[in-house]
Amino acid sequence: MTHPADGPVVVLLDHHTVDGAPRLRPPVLELLTLARGLARHTGAPVHAVALEPGLAAAAADEVGRYGVTVVHDVTVGDADRHLTPVAAEALAAVASRAGASAVLATSTFENKEAAARLGVLTGAGVVSDATGVTREDGEVVVSKTVFAGTWTTRCAITTPLAVVLVKANAVPAEPVDAPTEPRTEGHAVTVSAGARRATLTGRTERAATGRPELAEAQAVVAGGRGTNGDFSAVEELADVLGAAVGATRVATDEGWIGHEAQIGQTGVTISPQLYIGAGISGAVHHRGGMQASGTIVAVNSDPESPIFEIADFGVVGDLFDVLPQAAAEIRRLRG
Amino acid sequence: MKIVVCVKFVPDIQADRRLGQDGRVVRDGGDGTLNELDENAVEAALALAEAAGDSEVVALTVGPAGAEDAVRRALQMGADRGVQVLDDALAGSDVFGTVTALAAAVRRIAADGPVDLVLTGMAALDGLTSLLPAALAAELDLPQLTLAAEVAVEDGAVRIRRELDGASETLAAPLPALVSVTDQANAPRYPNFKGIMAARKKPIQVLALADVGVDPAAVGAAGARTRIVGSSPRPPREDRVLITDDGTAGTRLAQYLAERKLV
Ligand SMILES: Cc1cc2nc3c(=O)[nH]c(=O)nc-3n(C[C@H](O)[C@H](O)[C@H](O)COP(=O)(O)OP(=O)(O)OC[C@H]3O[C@@H](n4cnc5c(N)ncnc54)[C@H](O)[C@@H]3O)c2cc1C
Ligand SMILES: Cc1cc2nc3c(=O)[nH]c(=O)nc-3n(C[C@H](O)[C@H](O)[C@H](O)COP(=O)(O)OP(=O)(O)OC[C@H]3O[C@@H](n4cnc5c(N)ncnc54)[C@H](O)[C@@H]3O)c2cc1C
Numbered sequence: 001m002t003h004p005a006d007g008p009v010v011v012l013l014d015h016h017t018v019d020g021a022p023r024l025r026p027p028v029l030e031l032l033t034l035a036r037g038l039a040r041h042t043g044a045p046v047h048a049v050a051l052e053p054g055l056a057a058a059a060a061d062e063v064g065r066y067g068v069t070v071v072h073d074v075t076v077g078d079a080d081r082h083l084t085p086v087a088a089e090a091l092a093a094v095a096s097r098a099g100a101s102a103v104l105a106t107s108t109f110e111n112k113e114a115a116a117r118l119g120v121l122t123g124a125g126v127v128s129d130a131t132g133v134t135r136e137d138g139e140v141v142v143s144k145t146v147f148a149g150t151w152t153t154r155c156a157i158t159t160p161l162a163v164v165l166v167k168a169n170a171v172p173a174e175p176v177d178a179p180t181e182p183r184t185e186g187h188a189v190t191v192s193a194g195a196r197r198a199t200l201t202g203r204t205e206r207a208a209t210g211r212p213e214l215a216e217a218q219a220v221v222a223g224g225r226g227t228n229g230d231f232s233a234v235e236e237l238a239d240v241l242g243a244a245v246g247a248t249r250v251a252t253d254e255g256w257i258g259h260e261a262q263i264g265q266t267g268v269t270i271s272p273q274l275y276i277g278a279g280i281s282g283a284v285h286h287r288g289g290m291q292a293s294g295t296i297v298a299v300n301s302d303p304e305s306p307i308f309e310i311a312d313f314g315v316v317g318d319l320f321d322v323l324p325q326a327a328a329e330i331r332r333l334r335g
Numbered sequence: 336m337k338i339v340v341c342v343k344f345v346p347d348i349q350a351d352r353r354l355g356q357d358g359r360v361v362r363d364g365g366d367g368t369l370n371e372l373d374e375n376a377v378e379a380a381l382a383l384a385e386a387a388g389d390s391e392v393v394a395l396t397v398g399p400a401g402a403e404d405a406v407r408r409a410l411q412m413g414a415d416r417g418v419q420v421l422d423d424a425l426a427g428s429d430v431f432g433t434v435t436a437l438a439a440a441v442r443r444i445a446a447d448g449p450v451d452l453v454l455t456g457m458a459a460l461d462g463l464t465s466l467l468p469a470a471l472a473a474e475l476d477l478p479q480l481t482l483a484a485e486v487a488v489e490d491g492a493v494r495i496r497r498e499l500d501g502a503s504e505t506l507a508a509p510l511p512a513l514v515s516v517t518d519q520a521n522a523p524r525y526p527n528f529k530g531i532m533a534a535r536k537k538p539i540q541v542l543a544l545a546d547v548g549v550d551p552a553a554v555g556a557a558g559a560r561t562r563i564v565g566s567s568p569r570p571p572r573e574d575r576v577l578i579t580d581d582g583t584a585g586t587r588l589a590q591y592l593a594e595r596k597l598v
Contacts, residue, residue: 016501082504084469085479109465110499113481116469119431125560126430128464141564146463147352153566155358158559197478198512201494202505215500219597241598259498259519265348265460266372266518268500274597284348288460295597296572297588303579312572313591317580325585330598333589 003160005138006042007101008070009035010094012114013050013059014106016213017205022055024062027106027216029173031166032066034133035104036176041135044101045069048182049094051081056184067176072098074187082203084110085195088117093189095122095161102140104133107165108215115163117195124161129269131170140164148284149271149292167292168216169271206260209245214261217244219274222263222290224248226279226300226319229256233323234278240327246270248286264289278319282307299323336390336488336510339441340380340454341471342373342409344402345461352461358563359427360461369405372456374412374523379516380454381413381524383488391415393444397425397436403539410534411526417539418444424544427556430466435554437467438474439547452493453513457482468515478508484519 011031015022035046047070048063050056056073063071074090081087091114095103103118105111107129119126131152132143140162143154157164214220219241223234225248238245246263247256263270265288275293280286282298282305290296291310298311299319308314315322346352350366377394384390394409396402397420406417420436428436444450453475458465472479480486483495493514494507526534544551552558576591578584592598 082502084481085473088469088473108500109482112465113469113479116430116466117473117479119466119560120434120470120473123560126466127561128466136564145569146354147461148348149569150352151354151566151568153354153358153563155561155563157561194473194476197476198480198506198508200504201507203502204504205502213500260500265463266457274592288348288463295595297592299584299588303577308577310572311577312575313588314575314577315580315584315588316577317584321582322580322585322588325583326588326592327585329586329589330592333593333598 003099003101005101006044007099008045008047009039009102009104010047010049010098010100011035012091012103012105012111013048013055014108015052015055016208018208022052022058024059025213025216026173027168029066030168030171031104031106032063032068033171033174034166036067038102038133038135038140042101047072047098049074049091051087051090060182060184064182065175065179067180068182069180071182071184072187073184074189076189076191079191079196080200082200083195083198084113085117086191087114088121089191089195090189091118092121093187097187100161102162102164104164104166107167111165115165118163122161123159124163125157125159126163126165127155127157128165130164130166133164133166145292148288167269167271169218169273211238212242212244214244214246214263214268215270218272219243220246220270220272221276221278222246222248222280223251223278224280225250227251227256229254231257233320237276237323237327240330243274248280277307278323280307281305282310336384336387336451337393337448338380338384338390338452338454339393339395339444339450340376340409340414341437342377342394342396342405343370343459344368344396344398344405345370345459348460354566358566367401367404369408370456370459372458372460372518373405375516375518375520376454376456377409377412377414378521378523379486382521383452383486387488393418395437395440395444396420397433397440406539407534408526410537411530412524413530416537419539419541420544420547421541422544422551424551424555424557427559428554429559429561430464430470431560432554432558434467434470434474436544436547436549437471439549440542441475443542443547449511451510452488453477455513455515457515457517468513472513475513478512480506480508480512481515483514483516486514486516486520
């Protein structure tokens with residue numbers, strides 16, 4: 001199957017489970033917005049792919065508000081859809097049948113694995129951690145920040161099929177003026193033996209915290225060793241801001257908070273509009289995961305802390321004084 | 336057991352990292368090191384080899400002249416020998432070019448005795464794509480067990496536990512297999528004096544693309560599926576404020592956020 005430049009831009013629908021039912025994750029709406037911008041250059045349609053049973057139906061109205069014309073509802077027989085090689089083959093099948101020009105997915109570890117195999121299966125070029133995507137002189141051109149957000153690069157994907165992994169908060173999600181009524185196309189994909197060489201022997205989904213997901217939140221309040229294990233001030237400020245709670249590896253290693261809260265090169269990479277770090281020194285491993293944030297606020301009792309080198313607003317002070325006072329003032333300002 | 340551990344030579348993350356006019360990483364030597372996260376892969380390889388007994392650990396890199404430093408470091412930690420794929424035609428490789436060269440080298444290593452396990456780190460601290468392990472597993476047609484926070488080999492099978500954003504998973508597969516490990520998997524050993532001395536005598540085999548049967552046009556800038564069209568450093572942050580708490584800093588912080596419509 002060929003991949004013409006005006007072939008559909010296909011978006012992988014990420015989901016989470018809310019009250020037992022699959023729901024789209026917020027960054028998917030950002031992806032759909034980007035996909036529309038990319039498709040506009042060639043007059044291509046935007047399609048969506050659902051790998052989770054029930055997701056295609058549950059998400060149809062919402063993706064319609066973002067201009068999707070077709071939702072590909074994929075089943076993989078007795079293969080396990082949670083295995084990323086299985087997801088890769090499902091995506092390859094849809095991309096081929098639809099004659100896609102591009103596949104867009106959020107830049108999570110799972111999607112990176114699926115995209116990497118998709119690249120091997122189809123010969124497509126893959127760019128990860130994208131913050132933007134457009135078409136220039138016929139080629140898909142991707143922007144990405146590298147070296148902990150200190151550089152921006154732009155690279156063209158020179159293959160007929162382009163695979164782009166986009167970071168959360170890359171663009172604001174914008175619905176279309178006139179919603180579409182997407183058509184659902186079912187695909188029963190036969191998964192190869194190669195994609196099933198490893199077996200998923202166990203899977204436990206983490207319960208939702210009630211707060212926004214760290215990787216996709218627009219605001220994050222993070223705590224480090226300076227909290228000394230007491231995250232109450234961090235959580236209080238996060239809750240008034242509607243922010244996610246994050247941490248340094250010291251805090252997660254100490255068991256003060258779950259490992260999934262770790263921000264950094266070996267944890268979650270975030271780029272929210274607002275990052276507030278409290279009791280965090282700003283080690284290079286941590287900075288690697290948050291330096292691309294919009295506004296950076298640091299609260300630290302040591303004026304020599306390296307985090308102040310990258311802070312837009314730095315407070316030399318005790319986090320147990322500063323954070324509660326800030327939370328109280330925000331409540332007061334809101335009236 | 337024969338284990339190949341993939342190690343990458345990267346610019347030191349503590350140093351000032353730059354991109355050149357061509358958009359490629361400036362690797363002007365001096366401040367390059369073994370990718371820190373590959374130390375976890377080397378440690379896992381050594382621990383599994385020690386547990387299995389009668390094993391060989393081969394440290395493999397694809398990279399320019401200085402990259403043998405990364406292999407040497409792995410040898411100092413305890414790997415038995417090194418292999419470096421070195422060829423001018425590799426410059427500018429994307430993930431798939433790198434994978435083509437690594438896979439060919441693994442096949443070459445397997446020619447004199449089957450490889451049971453290919454180990455990698457979770458990410459290279461320069462490219463930081465985390466794309467390579469899954470692509471290499473696909474290319475070698477091996478079971479893919481990635482992001483292991485725990486790894487064990489028993490009775491010819493490998494088992495891992497991995498922690499994802501939304502779930503915790505366990506996977507199993509028969510050997511041979513590819514496993515990537517995270518920094519949670521272990522605490523890498525520090526090379527001691529004896530290890531450093533021993534490493535001097537350990538061989539590092541340097542292979543050109545022709546030696547591993549790879550067409551130079553399939554890798555490097557020529558074979559890449561992506562092309563860098565521009566790069567620029569992020570402009571410095573403007574109008575930065577640093578205050579010392581005089582009892583009102585929390586209030587001032589809230590006002591700062593409100594002025595910027597961040598609350
Ligand atoms: C391979 C590797 C990977 C790593 N990956 C990561 C990663 O992904 N993410 C990560 O975060 N780290 C990572 N680390 C660890 C990292 O190097 C640092 O050790 C860690 O980020 C430091 O955490 P911290 O800032 O909480 O602690 P510290 O560096 O100890 O800093 C604590 C700060 O709190 C301040 N403080 C103390 N009390 C108060 C108070 N009452 N009020 C205000 N300030 C106070 C202190 O002045 C100090 O600056 C990694 C390390 C390695 C070797
Ligand atoms: C800033 C930057 C961004 C890039 N972005 C992209 C991109 O979006 N798409 C793309 O196709 N290419 C990209 N590249 C090129 C790509 O980084 C290289 O081809 C690289 O060798 C493999 O990817 P990685 O460094 O991201 O490795 P990762 O996938 O992050 O590394 C995982 C593990 O693979 C092993 N490994 C990686 N490289 C080697 C090696 N050379 N030798 C031995 N073992 C190795 C190590 O065990 C490592 O821990 C980028 C390069 C840079 C410098």
